[in-house]
Amino acid sequence: MKIFNLIGKISLSTFENLGKVTLFFFMSFFWLFKKPFYYKQFLSQLLDIAFYSLPVVGLTTFFSGMVLALQTFSGFDNFNDENTISKIVLTSILRELGPVLAGLMVCGRVGAKMAAEIATMRVSNQIDALETLSTRPMQFLISTRLLASIIAVPFLVLIGNIIGIFGGFIVATFKLDLNPILYMISTIDNFNSIDLIQGLIKALVFGIIISIISCYFGFNASGGAEGVGRATTISVVTASTLILTSTYFITALFI
Protein backbone atom coordinates (compact mmCIF):
# COMPACT_ATOMS: atom_id res chain seq x y z
CA MET A 1 0.00 0.00 0.00
CA LYS A 2 2.85 2.36 0.93
CA ILE A 3 4.50 1.96 -2.44
CA PHE A 4 1.30 3.00 -4.26
CA ASN A 5 0.99 5.95 -1.94
CA LEU A 6 4.54 7.00 -2.80
CA ILE A 7 4.02 6.52 -6.55
CA GLY A 8 0.83 8.56 -6.33
CA LYS A 9 2.54 11.37 -4.45
CA ILE A 10 5.47 11.49 -6.90
CA SER A 11 3.13 11.45 -9.91
CA LEU A 12 0.94 14.21 -8.49
CA SER A 13 3.92 16.37 -7.62
CA THR A 14 5.46 15.83 -11.08
CA PHE A 15 2.25 16.82 -12.85
CA GLU A 16 1.75 19.76 -10.50
CA ASN A 17 5.25 21.05 -11.26
CA LEU A 18 4.77 20.44 -14.97
CA GLY A 19 1.58 22.49 -14.88
CA LYS A 20 3.24 25.27 -12.91
CA VAL A 21 6.25 25.43 -15.25
CA THR A 22 3.94 25.54 -18.28
CA LEU A 23 1.92 28.34 -16.71
CA PHE A 24 5.15 30.14 -15.79
CA PHE A 25 6.28 29.91 -19.43
CA PHE A 26 3.00 31.28 -20.79
CA MET A 27 2.99 34.09 -18.23
CA SER A 28 6.54 35.16 -19.08
CA PHE A 29 5.72 34.92 -22.80
CA PHE A 30 2.58 37.00 -22.28
CA TRP A 31 4.47 39.76 -20.46
CA LEU A 32 6.92 40.02 -23.37
CA PHE A 33 4.24 41.77 -25.40
CA LYS A 34 3.14 44.18 -22.68
CA LYS A 35 4.54 47.65 -22.09
CA PRO A 36 7.01 48.71 -20.82
CA PHE A 37 9.78 46.70 -22.42
CA TYR A 38 12.90 46.73 -20.27
CA TYR A 39 15.57 47.27 -22.96
CA LYS A 40 18.44 47.78 -20.54
CA GLN A 41 17.64 44.62 -18.62
CA PHE A 42 17.17 42.66 -21.88
CA LEU A 43 20.42 43.90 -23.42
CA SER A 44 22.42 43.13 -20.32
CA GLN A 45 21.03 39.58 -20.32
CA LEU A 46 21.67 39.21 -24.05
CA LEU A 47 25.25 40.34 -23.59
CA ASP A 48 25.74 38.01 -20.66
CA ILE A 49 24.38 34.96 -22.47
CA ALA A 50 25.54 35.55 -26.04
CA PHE A 51 28.88 37.27 -25.57
CA TYR A 52 30.24 35.89 -22.31
CA SER A 53 29.25 32.30 -23.17
CA LEU A 54 31.10 32.46 -26.51
CA PRO A 55 34.52 31.35 -25.20
CA VAL A 56 33.19 28.28 -23.41
CA VAL A 57 30.87 27.30 -26.28
CA GLY A 58 33.60 27.96 -28.86
CA LEU A 59 36.18 25.92 -26.99
CA THR A 60 33.81 22.99 -26.47
CA THR A 61 32.62 22.81 -30.05
CA PHE A 62 36.12 23.35 -31.42
CA PHE A 63 37.51 20.33 -29.56
CA SER A 64 34.39 18.30 -30.32
CA GLY A 65 34.91 18.92 -34.03
CA MET A 66 38.54 17.87 -33.69
CA VAL A 67 37.67 14.72 -31.75
CA LEU A 68 34.95 13.87 -34.22
CA ALA A 69 37.33 14.05 -37.18
CA LEU A 70 39.87 11.92 -35.33
CA GLN A 71 37.32 9.34 -34.17
CA THR A 72 35.77 9.07 -37.63
CA PHE A 73 39.20 8.44 -39.11
CA SER A 74 40.10 5.76 -36.56
CA GLY A 75 36.55 4.34 -36.42
CA PHE A 76 36.55 3.77 -40.15
CA ASP A 77 39.78 1.81 -39.80
CA ASN A 78 42.00 4.66 -40.93
CA PHE A 79 39.79 5.27 -43.95
CA ASN A 80 41.34 8.34 -45.47
CA ASP A 81 38.58 10.08 -47.37
CA GLU A 82 37.82 13.82 -47.35
CA ASN A 83 34.18 13.29 -48.27
CA THR A 84 33.31 10.82 -45.51
CA ILE A 85 35.10 12.61 -42.71
CA SER A 86 33.82 16.07 -43.67
CA LYS A 87 30.26 14.77 -44.05
CA ILE A 88 30.25 13.08 -40.65
CA VAL A 89 31.81 16.09 -38.93
CA LEU A 90 29.41 18.50 -40.66
CA THR A 91 26.24 16.50 -40.05
CA SER A 92 27.04 15.60 -36.45
CA ILE A 93 27.97 19.13 -35.54
CA LEU A 94 25.02 20.78 -37.27
CA ARG A 95 22.37 18.33 -36.16
CA GLU A 96 23.46 17.26 -32.73
CA LEU A 97 26.78 18.20 -31.20
CA GLY A 98 26.61 21.93 -31.85
CA PRO A 99 23.22 22.54 -30.27
CA VAL A 100 23.51 19.98 -27.48
CA LEU A 101 27.00 21.00 -26.34
CA ALA A 102 26.20 24.70 -26.57
CA GLY A 103 22.92 24.07 -24.75
CA LEU A 104 24.63 22.17 -21.94
CA MET A 105 27.39 24.75 -21.62
CA VAL A 106 24.92 27.65 -21.51
CA CYS A 107 22.83 25.68 -19.05
CA GLY A 108 25.82 25.24 -16.75
CA ARG A 109 27.05 28.80 -17.06
CA VAL A 110 23.97 30.93 -17.58
CA GLY A 111 21.19 28.70 -16.20
CA ALA A 112 22.96 28.30 -12.88
CA LYS A 113 23.57 32.05 -12.71
CA MET A 114 19.95 32.89 -13.52
CA ALA A 115 18.61 30.47 -10.93
CA ALA A 116 21.02 31.65 -8.22
CA GLU A 117 20.44 35.35 -8.98
CA ILE A 118 16.66 35.12 -8.95
CA ALA A 119 16.61 32.80 -5.94
CA THR A 120 18.81 35.25 -4.02
CA MET A 121 16.47 38.07 -4.99
CA ARG A 122 13.54 35.99 -3.79
CA VAL A 123 14.97 35.04 -0.40
CA SER A 124 16.27 38.56 0.28
CA ASN A 125 12.87 40.14 -0.57
CA GLN A 126 14.25 41.95 -3.63
CA ILE A 127 11.45 40.49 -5.76
CA ASP A 128 8.86 41.79 -3.29
CA ALA A 129 10.67 45.14 -3.34
CA LEU A 130 10.35 45.22 -7.14
CA GLU A 131 6.59 44.80 -6.84
CA THR A 132 6.35 47.63 -4.35
CA LEU A 133 8.23 49.82 -6.84
CA SER A 134 5.50 49.29 -9.46
CA THR A 135 7.59 46.76 -11.37
CA ARG A 136 6.20 43.38 -12.32
CA PRO A 137 8.96 40.85 -11.51
CA MET A 138 7.66 38.47 -14.18
CA GLN A 139 8.07 41.13 -16.85
CA PHE A 140 11.26 42.70 -15.52
CA LEU A 141 13.20 39.57 -14.56
CA ILE A 142 11.76 36.59 -16.39
CA SER A 143 10.46 37.80 -19.77
CA THR A 144 13.68 39.68 -20.50
CA ARG A 145 15.73 36.57 -19.71
CA LEU A 146 13.45 34.38 -21.81
CA LEU A 147 13.76 36.65 -24.85
CA ALA A 148 17.53 36.99 -24.40
CA SER A 149 17.89 33.19 -24.25
CA ILE A 150 15.67 32.63 -27.28
CA ILE A 151 17.92 34.94 -29.30
CA ALA A 152 21.29 34.13 -27.75
CA VAL A 153 21.28 30.32 -27.73
CA PRO A 154 20.62 29.91 -31.51
CA PHE A 155 23.28 32.57 -32.11
CA LEU A 156 25.76 30.65 -29.95
CA VAL A 157 24.91 27.42 -31.73
CA LEU A 158 25.47 29.07 -35.10
CA ILE A 159 28.91 30.31 -34.03
CA GLY A 160 29.64 27.00 -32.28
CA ASN A 161 28.78 25.11 -35.48
CA ILE A 162 31.28 27.15 -37.50
CA ILE A 163 34.00 26.71 -34.87
CA GLY A 164 33.28 22.96 -34.55
CA ILE A 165 33.47 22.42 -38.31
CA PHE A 166 36.69 24.43 -38.33
CA GLY A 167 38.05 22.17 -35.56
CA GLY A 168 37.34 19.13 -37.74
CA PHE A 169 39.04 20.84 -40.68
CA ILE A 170 42.19 21.54 -38.61
CA VAL A 171 42.56 17.89 -37.57
CA ALA A 172 41.67 16.58 -41.03
CA THR A 173 44.31 18.69 -42.76
CA PHE A 174 47.10 18.97 -40.19
CA LYS A 175 46.90 15.58 -38.49
CA LEU A 176 45.22 13.28 -40.98
CA ASP A 177 46.93 14.84 -44.00
CA LEU A 178 43.73 15.26 -45.99
CA ASN A 179 43.65 17.72 -48.84
CA PRO A 180 42.33 21.04 -47.37
CA ILE A 181 40.74 22.21 -50.63
CA LEU A 182 38.97 18.91 -51.23
CA TYR A 183 37.87 18.83 -47.58
CA MET A 184 36.40 22.33 -47.84
CA ILE A 185 34.67 21.63 -51.15
CA SER A 186 33.26 18.41 -49.76
CA THR A 187 32.03 20.25 -46.62
CA ILE A 188 30.23 22.81 -48.80
CA ASP A 189 28.79 20.08 -51.05
CA ASN A 190 27.50 18.12 -48.07
CA PHE A 191 25.90 21.13 -46.44
CA ASN A 192 22.17 20.62 -46.06
CA SER A 193 20.11 23.55 -44.81
CA ILE A 194 17.66 21.14 -43.11
CA ASP A 195 20.49 20.00 -40.82
CA LEU A 196 21.17 23.59 -39.86
CA ILE A 197 17.47 24.32 -39.30
CA GLN A 198 17.14 21.20 -37.18
CA GLY A 199 20.03 22.38 -35.01
CA LEU A 200 18.64 25.89 -34.72
CA ILE A 201 15.20 24.62 -33.72
CA LYS A 202 16.89 22.58 -31.02
CA ALA A 203 18.81 25.67 -29.92
CA LEU A 204 15.58 27.66 -29.70
CA VAL A 205 13.94 24.97 -27.58
CA PHE A 206 17.05 24.73 -25.38
CA GLY A 207 17.02 28.50 -24.91
CA ILE A 208 13.44 28.31 -23.66
CA ILE A 209 14.21 25.31 -21.44
CA ILE A 210 17.28 26.93 -19.86
CA SER A 211 15.65 30.27 -19.09
CA ILE A 212 12.27 28.99 -17.99
CA ILE A 213 13.53 26.14 -15.80
CA SER A 214 16.23 28.28 -14.16
CA CYS A 215 13.92 31.22 -13.59
CA TYR A 216 11.10 28.98 -12.34
CA PHE A 217 13.19 27.32 -9.65
CA GLY A 218 14.85 30.60 -8.74
CA PHE A 219 11.54 32.44 -8.56
CA ASN A 220 10.02 29.81 -6.28
CA ALA A 221 13.05 29.43 -4.02
CA SER A 222 12.69 29.65 -0.27
CA GLY A 223 14.76 29.02 2.81
CA GLY A 224 17.81 31.31 2.70
CA ALA A 225 21.21 30.29 1.40
CA GLU A 226 20.31 26.61 1.39
CA GLY A 227 17.24 27.36 -0.71
CA VAL A 228 19.38 29.25 -3.24
CA GLY A 229 21.75 26.29 -3.52
CA ARG A 230 18.86 23.86 -3.87
CA ALA A 231 17.20 25.97 -6.57
CA THR A 232 20.47 26.25 -8.52
CA THR A 233 21.23 22.53 -8.40
CA ILE A 234 17.72 21.40 -9.29
CA SER A 235 17.46 23.89 -12.14
CA VAL A 236 20.74 22.80 -13.76
CA VAL A 237 19.92 19.09 -13.37
CA THR A 238 16.37 19.52 -14.68
CA ALA A 239 17.34 21.75 -17.60
CA SER A 240 20.25 19.48 -18.63
CA THR A 241 18.01 16.42 -18.50
CA LEU A 242 15.32 18.17 -20.51
CA ILE A 243 17.89 19.27 -23.11
CA LEU A 244 19.05 15.70 -23.62
CA THR A 245 15.48 14.37 -23.66
CA SER A 246 14.06 16.97 -25.99
CA THR A 247 16.88 16.57 -28.52
CA TYR A 248 15.70 13.01 -29.16
CA PHE A 249 12.12 14.08 -29.83
CA ILE A 250 13.14 16.95 -32.09
CA THR A 251 15.45 14.61 -34.03
CA ALA A 252 12.60 12.11 -34.35
CA LEU A 253 10.43 14.83 -35.90
CA PHE A 254 12.98 15.34 -38.68
CA ILE A 255 13.49 11.67 -39.53
Added chain:
Amino acid sequence: MKTKRLINVKNLSVSFGNNIILNNINFYLSKKESLVIIGKSGSGKSVLLKCLMGLLKPDVGSIEINGVNIVNTNRIDKENALKNIGVTFQNGALFDSLTIWENITFKKTRFLGFDKSSAKKQALSIIQNLELDENILELYPSELSGGMQKRVAIARAICDQPQVLFFDEPTSGLDPITGKVINDLINKTVKKLEVSAITITHDISSINNLASRVILLDNNKIAWSGKPNEMNKSKNNIVKQFLINR
Protein backbone atom coordinates in the same frame (compact mmCIF):
# COMPACT_ATOMS: atom_id res chain seq x y z
CA MET B 1 -14.41 66.22 12.23
CA LYS B 2 -13.88 62.69 11.01
CA THR B 3 -10.21 61.86 10.34
CA LYS B 4 -9.52 60.55 6.86
CA ARG B 5 -8.65 56.87 6.82
CA LEU B 6 -5.89 56.05 4.38
CA ILE B 7 -5.98 52.33 5.02
CA ASN B 8 -8.95 50.36 6.25
CA VAL B 9 -8.65 46.64 6.94
CA LYS B 10 -11.85 44.69 7.53
CA ASN B 11 -12.38 41.06 8.55
CA LEU B 12 -9.02 39.97 7.16
CA SER B 13 -8.24 36.27 7.42
CA VAL B 14 -5.32 34.36 5.94
CA SER B 15 -4.50 30.68 6.17
CA PHE B 16 -1.93 28.42 4.56
CA GLY B 17 -3.61 25.04 4.16
CA ASN B 18 -5.08 24.18 7.56
CA ASN B 19 -2.78 26.63 9.33
CA ILE B 20 -4.62 29.83 10.25
CA ILE B 21 -2.20 32.78 10.18
CA LEU B 22 -4.54 35.74 10.59
CA ASN B 23 -8.08 35.55 11.87
CA ASN B 24 -10.59 38.37 11.44
CA ILE B 25 -8.23 41.34 11.62
CA ASN B 26 -9.78 44.80 11.68
CA PHE B 27 -7.89 48.09 11.92
CA TYR B 28 -7.35 51.39 10.15
CA LEU B 29 -4.64 53.93 9.55
CA SER B 30 -5.49 57.62 9.58
CA LYS B 31 -3.69 60.48 7.92
CA LYS B 32 -0.36 61.41 9.60
CA GLU B 33 -0.77 58.55 12.04
CA SER B 34 2.09 56.23 12.97
CA LEU B 35 0.83 52.77 13.76
CA VAL B 36 3.12 50.14 15.25
CA ILE B 37 2.10 46.50 14.98
CA ILE B 38 3.87 44.31 17.49
CA GLY B 39 3.75 40.65 18.33
CA LYS B 40 6.02 37.73 18.97
CA SER B 41 7.51 35.66 16.14
CA GLY B 42 4.91 33.70 14.22
CA SER B 43 2.06 35.97 15.25
CA GLY B 44 1.36 36.86 11.62
CA LYS B 45 2.92 40.35 11.46
CA SER B 46 4.86 39.78 8.24
CA VAL B 47 1.91 38.04 6.57
CA LEU B 48 -0.24 41.02 7.46
CA LEU B 49 2.29 43.38 5.93
CA LYS B 50 2.46 41.25 2.78
CA CYS B 51 -1.32 41.51 2.47
CA LEU B 52 -1.14 45.28 2.90
CA MET B 53 1.54 45.49 0.18
CA GLY B 54 -0.69 43.47 -2.16
CA LEU B 55 1.80 40.61 -2.31
CA LEU B 56 -0.53 38.11 -0.70
CA LYS B 57 -4.23 37.70 -1.27
CA PRO B 58 -6.20 37.07 1.91
CA ASP B 59 -8.82 34.30 2.07
CA VAL B 60 -11.47 36.68 3.37
CA GLY B 61 -11.74 40.37 4.05
CA SER B 62 -10.90 43.67 2.44
CA ILE B 63 -7.98 46.10 2.44
CA GLU B 64 -8.92 49.58 1.33
CA ILE B 65 -6.16 51.99 0.39
CA ASN B 66 -7.54 55.45 -0.29
CA GLY B 67 -10.94 53.86 -0.72
CA VAL B 68 -9.79 51.22 -3.23
CA ASN B 69 -10.21 47.64 -2.07
CA ILE B 70 -6.95 46.12 -3.36
CA VAL B 71 -8.19 42.58 -2.67
CA ASN B 72 -10.98 42.62 -5.23
CA THR B 73 -10.16 45.38 -7.67
CA ASN B 74 -8.53 45.02 -11.09
CA ARG B 75 -4.76 45.00 -11.57
CA ILE B 76 -4.47 48.62 -12.76
CA ASP B 77 -6.48 50.07 -9.86
CA LYS B 78 -4.55 47.93 -7.42
CA GLU B 79 -1.21 49.10 -8.84
CA ASN B 80 -2.36 52.72 -8.71
CA ALA B 81 -3.51 52.37 -5.11
CA LEU B 82 -0.20 50.76 -4.12
CA LYS B 83 1.74 53.64 -5.70
CA ASN B 84 0.86 55.61 -2.56
CA ILE B 85 2.94 53.26 -0.45
CA GLY B 86 6.68 53.15 0.19
CA VAL B 87 8.16 50.06 1.79
CA THR B 88 11.31 49.45 3.80
CA PHE B 89 11.98 45.74 4.06
CA GLN B 90 13.49 43.94 7.01
CA ASN B 91 16.90 43.39 5.41
CA GLY B 92 16.74 46.47 3.21
CA ALA B 93 16.11 44.37 0.06
CA LEU B 94 18.32 46.69 -1.98
CA PHE B 95 19.08 45.51 -5.51
CA ASP B 96 22.59 44.03 -5.43
CA SER B 97 23.37 44.80 -9.04
CA LEU B 98 22.49 48.49 -8.84
CA THR B 99 24.42 51.35 -7.26
CA ILE B 100 22.95 53.25 -4.33
CA TRP B 101 21.63 56.13 -6.43
CA GLU B 102 20.11 53.67 -8.91
CA ASN B 103 18.43 51.86 -6.03
CA ILE B 104 16.99 55.06 -4.61
CA THR B 105 15.68 56.39 -7.91
CA PHE B 106 14.70 53.00 -9.36
CA LYS B 107 11.13 53.99 -10.11
CA LYS B 108 12.00 57.50 -11.27
CA THR B 109 14.57 56.42 -13.84
CA ARG B 110 12.52 53.50 -15.14
CA PHE B 111 9.01 54.89 -15.28
CA LEU B 112 9.09 58.63 -14.84
CA GLY B 113 11.73 59.44 -17.46
CA PHE B 114 14.26 60.99 -15.11
CA ASP B 115 17.71 61.30 -16.68
CA LYS B 116 20.84 60.17 -14.87
CA SER B 117 21.96 63.57 -13.60
CA SER B 118 18.59 64.72 -12.24
CA ALA B 119 17.99 61.31 -10.66
CA LYS B 120 21.41 61.47 -9.02
CA LYS B 121 20.69 64.99 -7.76
CA GLN B 122 17.45 63.82 -6.21
CA ALA B 123 19.14 60.79 -4.63
CA LEU B 124 21.78 63.11 -3.18
CA SER B 125 19.25 65.45 -1.59
CA ILE B 126 17.40 62.49 -0.04
CA ILE B 127 20.47 60.82 1.43
CA GLN B 128 21.70 64.10 2.87
CA ASN B 129 18.42 64.38 4.78
CA LEU B 130 19.02 60.87 6.06
CA GLU B 131 22.50 61.80 7.30
CA LEU B 132 24.33 59.71 4.72
CA ASP B 133 27.51 60.75 2.95
CA GLU B 134 27.31 61.66 -0.74
CA ASN B 135 30.27 59.37 -1.51
CA ILE B 136 28.06 56.31 -1.13
CA LEU B 137 25.98 57.16 -4.21
CA GLU B 138 28.24 55.23 -6.57
CA LEU B 139 28.77 52.30 -4.20
CA TYR B 140 26.89 48.99 -4.27
CA PRO B 141 24.71 47.80 -1.36
CA SER B 142 27.22 45.11 -0.36
CA GLU B 143 29.76 47.85 0.34
CA LEU B 144 27.58 49.44 3.03
CA SER B 145 27.04 48.54 6.69
CA GLY B 146 23.68 47.18 7.88
CA GLY B 147 22.63 50.54 9.32
CA MET B 148 23.54 52.37 6.13
CA GLN B 149 21.62 49.83 4.05
CA LYS B 150 18.53 50.47 6.20
CA ARG B 151 18.88 54.22 5.60
CA VAL B 152 19.23 53.69 1.85
CA ALA B 153 16.13 51.49 1.97
CA ILE B 154 14.29 54.34 3.71
CA ALA B 155 15.60 56.72 1.03
CA ARG B 156 14.23 54.44 -1.70
CA ALA B 157 10.88 54.20 0.08
CA ILE B 158 10.45 57.98 0.40
CA CYS B 159 11.87 58.89 -3.01
CA ASP B 160 8.48 58.89 -4.74
CA GLN B 161 6.72 60.88 -2.02
CA PRO B 162 4.28 58.18 -0.90
CA GLN B 163 1.39 58.91 1.45
CA VAL B 164 2.09 55.86 3.59
CA LEU B 165 5.35 54.23 4.65
CA PHE B 166 5.67 50.61 5.74
CA PHE B 167 8.62 49.58 7.87
CA ASP B 168 9.21 45.87 8.33
CA GLU B 169 11.34 45.22 11.44
CA PRO B 170 13.43 48.39 10.94
CA THR B 171 15.82 47.62 13.80
CA SER B 172 16.33 43.90 13.27
CA GLY B 173 19.94 42.84 12.86
CA LEU B 174 21.21 46.15 14.27
CA ASP B 175 22.94 46.84 17.57
CA PRO B 176 20.84 48.81 20.11
CA ILE B 177 22.63 52.11 19.41
CA THR B 178 22.22 51.89 15.61
CA GLY B 179 18.66 50.65 16.19
CA LYS B 180 17.86 53.79 18.15
CA VAL B 181 19.43 55.96 15.44
CA ILE B 182 17.24 54.26 12.81
CA ASN B 183 14.12 54.65 14.98
CA ASP B 184 14.86 58.34 15.48
CA LEU B 185 15.47 58.75 11.78
CA ILE B 186 12.16 57.07 10.90
CA ASN B 187 10.35 59.26 13.43
CA LYS B 188 11.97 62.40 12.05
CA THR B 189 11.29 61.40 8.43
CA VAL B 190 7.63 60.52 9.03
CA LYS B 191 7.03 63.83 10.82
CA LYS B 192 8.96 65.90 8.28
CA LEU B 193 7.21 64.39 5.28
CA GLU B 194 3.85 64.41 7.09
CA VAL B 195 3.09 60.87 6.00
CA SER B 196 1.38 57.98 7.73
CA ALA B 197 3.37 54.93 8.74
CA ILE B 198 2.89 51.31 9.71
CA THR B 199 5.82 49.71 11.47
CA ILE B 200 5.98 45.98 12.08
CA THR B 201 8.31 45.11 14.90
CA HIS B 202 8.95 42.95 17.93
CA ASP B 203 11.29 45.60 19.35
CA ILE B 204 9.63 47.30 22.32
CA SER B 205 11.88 50.37 22.06
CA SER B 206 10.42 51.12 18.61
CA ILE B 207 6.99 51.58 20.20
CA ASN B 208 8.06 54.50 22.37
CA ASN B 209 9.97 56.08 19.51
CA LEU B 210 7.54 55.66 16.67
CA ALA B 211 4.00 54.86 17.69
CA SER B 212 1.02 57.10 17.95
CA ARG B 213 -1.05 53.92 18.24
CA VAL B 214 -0.13 50.28 18.89
CA ILE B 215 -1.69 47.02 17.81
CA LEU B 216 -0.61 43.81 19.50
CA LEU B 217 -1.03 40.63 17.47
CA ASP B 218 -1.26 37.37 19.33
CA ASN B 219 -2.52 33.95 18.35
CA ASN B 220 -3.53 35.20 14.86
CA LYS B 221 -5.76 37.96 16.25
CA ILE B 222 -5.55 41.53 17.47
CA ALA B 223 -5.14 41.01 21.20
CA TRP B 224 -4.87 44.67 22.18
CA SER B 225 -4.93 48.10 20.61
CA GLY B 226 -4.28 51.50 22.12
CA LYS B 227 -1.91 54.41 22.73
CA PRO B 228 1.69 53.57 23.63
CA ASN B 229 1.41 55.14 27.09
CA GLU B 230 -1.63 52.98 27.81
CA MET B 231 0.34 49.84 27.19
CA ASN B 232 2.22 49.74 30.48
CA LYS B 233 -0.98 50.36 32.44
CA SER B 234 -2.97 47.74 30.54
CA LYS B 235 -4.50 44.93 32.55
CA ASN B 236 -4.64 42.71 29.47
CA ASN B 237 -2.71 39.52 30.29
CA ILE B 238 -1.32 39.16 26.78
CA VAL B 239 0.07 42.72 26.91
CA LYS B 240 1.59 42.05 30.33
CA GLN B 241 3.09 38.79 29.11
CA PHE B 242 4.50 40.50 26.03
CA LEU B 243 6.08 43.29 28.07
CA ILE B 244 7.59 40.85 30.57
CA ASN B 245 9.09 38.68 27.84
CA ARG B 246 10.69 41.66 26.13
